[in-house]
Amino acid sequence: DAKTTQPNSMESNEEEPVHLPCNHSTISGTDYIHWYRQLPSQGPEYVIHGLTSNVNNRMASLAIAEDRKSSTLILHRATLRDAAVYYCILRDYWDTGRRALTFGSGTRLQVQP
């Protein structure tokens, strides 16, 4: 899997937006950008994924740079429950569902009340 780079940690205040960056300068044309998060003492959970266009779902938004070398996960209003480690993972289209996810070092998000 192509390498991604994320900040080790970030802090946010409750009710404020959070922008979690991810750099992936070696992304290939068939790599999807996936975001998973892991709440304390729980298994990772899917957040969002995209290829080229920005994506929105009930949990978050994914903004993808035009050159696809970086992306940003946006939590529109952080809650205490959003405190977790967020992982940005690149997966080739044909590998998804066929090979295991590889977790690198994600971003630990702390949310202050």
Added chain:
Amino acid sequence: AAGVIQSPRHLIKEKRETATLKCYPIPRHDTVYWYQQGPGQDPQFLISFYEKMQSDKGSIPDRFSAQQFSDYHSELNMSSLELGDSALYFCASSLRSPGQGHGYTFGSGTRLTVV
């Protein structure tokens, strides 16, 4: 919706004992993955199964083995346990379809403590 079920949730074993962890994937998911997460570490892939056959192998110690049964549930068998095996063990399942970014569903994990 049904999720990935893991049992037991907690397990305490002594050194040199054996342990068996169980995983029940989401119905119709055909691939199961096992991960190990030590304290303060990121999840590390151990092994996966597709249609009851070993699919990929990660950093699984030789003391560990796993299999997937006809009902698609999987078991991770760990022998000669060491203190360093204390960790959270996650199971995930997916449907072997390309492009399914949301297709990996993880269980809540089994916390193994070796004393």
